[in-house]
Amino acid sequence: MPTTPAPFLHWNVETHASLIRRNCSAVMETAHHFGAPMTARGNGGLILVTSGAAWAGGATLSVYGATKAFDLLLAESLWAEWHEAGVHVLGLVLGRTDTPSLRRTLKGKDGASLGELADPNDVAEAALEHLAHGPVWIYGSADPTGASPLGMLSRRDAVLLRSRSWSAKSS
Structure with a gap:
């Protein structure tokens, strides 16, 4: 499993x-597994972390x-399909959050500070608090239900x- 940002050809195809499989297939399969009974009973909630x-x-x-x-897009689509059936779906967009994965990714960067990181407990509480406000909640954003913060840029400029x-974070 990739643990640090790297050029595409750095990692093999497998x-x-x-x-x-972990970030798409497993998420889709889980949504399908739990979505069927939630939509059948007319209530429930699903948070997809992005x-x-x-x-x-x-x-x-x-690839990441x-x-x-x-x-x-899966969260937005499921919200559109299920919200009138009483099932809340939220695409939780995270920035830099203090997770073991992020710590592994940033490990060994010359002892530099990790900077400000969101607390995972605060993130979880906010997600549950805003579950009914789907389809998207951008944690820590001044406009958490708004458009992409890169939305005013052309796709080329955003890339x-x-x-x-x-590149600056990985150097």
């Missing part, structure tokens, strides 16, 4: 496929960003910006 990496492609984030875009920001 490593990428494993990430797709990432700011879903907003635009970027160097060293190709693509899987998170999948999760975001360039995303690539520069991750």
Whole structure:
């Protein structure tokens, strides 16, 4: 499993496929498994955790960003299908959150501070508090139900910006 952002060809195809199985296939299968009884009974809730990496492609984030875009669009689509049936679906878009995965990703960066990270407990509480406000909640955003923070940029400029920001974080 990739543990650090890296160029696409750095990881072999099976490593990428494993990430797709974890971040897309498993999420879709779980949504299908739990969605059927929730829609049948007319209530329930589902939170799909995605990432700011879903907003635009970027160097060293190709497959990860693509899987998170999948999760975001799946959450939006399921919300559209299920909200009138009484099932809440929320695509929770995270920024930098203090998780073991992020710590592994940033480990060994010359002892530099990890910077400000969201507390996972705060994130979970906010997600549950806003579950009924789907389809998307952008944790920590001034406009948490709004558009992509990159929405005013052309797709090309968004990709360039995303690539520069991750290159700076990984150096």
